[in-house]
Amino acid sequence: MLKTKKGFILRKLASEYMVVAIGEASKSFNGMIRMNETAVFYWKELEKGTTEQQLVEKTLERFEDVDADTAQKDVREFLGTISVAIQDDAAYD
DSSP states (O other): OEEEOTTEEEEEETTEEEEEEOTTHHHHOOSEEEEOHHHHHHHHHHHHOBOHHHHHHHHHHHOTTOOHHHHHHHHHHHHHHTGGGEEEGGGGO
């Protein structure tokens, strides 16, 4: 199960979304991750806890013109981009 790490929060400033680190998380990450609407959709799913496959399935449900290969590629690219801000709970079982 993939989840956002404690200390990383989504914020909207004017018309832009970004993820920033606060508290202890800011000691290891000093910056922000800019997000478009699709990334915000993924982030909100990660806040609840999800798997990579569930993100792909939700992408296919939400974006009717996207095929499975493109959805898989986009989800993996997104997860790689924000890897500093997510954790895999399965790794802690």
